Amino acid sequence: MSTPAEPTSATAVQRLDYAGEGLTEADVPAAPLPLITAWLEAAVAREAERGDVPEPHAIAVATVDADGRPDVRTVLMRFLDAAGPGFVxxxxxxxxxxxxxxxxxxxxxxxPAMFRAVRFRGRAEPVGEQEVDAYFAQRPRGSQISAWVSRQSQPVDGRAPLERAWAEVEERFAGRDVPRPPLWGGWRIVCDEVEAWAGRSNRLHDRFRWTRIGAGDLADPSAWSVQRLQP
Ligand SMILES: Cc1cc2nc3c(=O)[nH]c(=O)nc-3n(C[C@H](O)[C@H](O)[C@H](O)COP(=O)(O)O)c2cc1C
Incomplete structure (x- = not known):
């Protein structure tokens, strides 16, 4: 039997009191979108005012591979509307x-600074071409060029080949708009579950989960049932 490791300074137990505003039944709408949108707007506003919610759109996105092994990485949520959250x-x-x-x-x-979290589960659907084009068109030019350069997730022998390719692509599109690369797009979560978590003192948190009961979207009250969960 292995002995448990002593906590290091990195894993030392912290006892932060999650003294958030909480969430009551009266705050929870029949469909999830209004609350999730309001929370995102509050996070963006708080970052602008107090600077303690960096990258408020950062979302950890989990997938599974063909063998059923889970995988997770952070992206930026670029869409949040009745069709679901999405990223590029x-x-x-x-x-x-x-x-x-x-x-x-x-x-x-x-x-974390607001003691709030949101969870989504559902089915992946590609973001429509028009939406992706509109989003790509307003990206900074440097990021548009990188989208042509990077074969994302493939190995590369050092940074130099990437920088060379970046300079070549910049030259190729000099004096004109950078079009969207054909293999650049987005995914949306067509949700069947959404959860709002609000941290409270003594770890007696508030949780509400919307579960899909009909075919409507994230703004359609008839498509969801909502239930408080134990913390
Ligand atoms: C804060 C943050 C934001 C990111 N935003 C994106 C993004 O919007 N799109 C993206 O493809 N990768 C983004 N990344 C990189 C991903 O985490 C990841 O490294 C990349 O998408 C490759 O993941 P994959 O190999 O699982 O496909 C971001 C990383 C961080 C830390």
């Missing part, structure tokens, strides 16, 4: 290959 990425990346094989997605947004 390379369609030849590991995550996109996994989603083509097993179109199941789960994700979580966490705003």
């Amino acid at each position: 990425t390379s369609l030849e990346s590991t995550k996109s290959r996994q989603l083509e094989a097993v179109p199941a997605l789960a994700a979580t947004l966490t705003w």
Whole structure:
């Protein structure tokens, strides 16, 4: 039997009191979208005012591969509307290959300074071409060029080949708009479960989970039932 490791300074137990505002039945709408949108807006506003919610759109996105092994990485949530949360990425990346094989997605947004988190589970659906084009068109030019350069998730022999390729692509598109690469796109979670978590003192947190009961979208009250969960 192995002896438990002593906590190091990195793993030492911290006892932060999760003294958040909480969430009551009265705050929880019949469909999830209004609350999740309000929380995201509050996180963006708080980052602007107090600077303690960096990258409020950062979302951990979990996939499974064809062998059922889970995988997770952080991306930026670029869409949040009635159709579901979505992100942009390379369609030849590991995550996109996994989603083509097993179109199941789960994700979580966490705003520790606000003692709030959101979870989504559902089915992966490609973001429509028009939406992806519109998003790509307003990216900074340098990021547009990188989208052509990077074969995301493939090995590379050092940084130099990437920088050389970046300079070549920059020259190729000099004086004109950078078009969207054909293998660059996005994924949306068509949710069947959404959860809002609000941290409270003594770890007696508030949790509410919406479960899909009908065909409507994230804004349709008739499509969801909502239930408080134990912390
Ligand atoms: C804060 C943050 C934001 C990121 N945003 C994105 C993003 O929007 N799209 C993306 O493809 N990768 C993004 N990445 C990189 C991913 O975490 C990941 O390394 C990459 O998508 C490759 O993942 P994969 O090999 O599982 O496909 C981001 C990383 C961090 C830490």
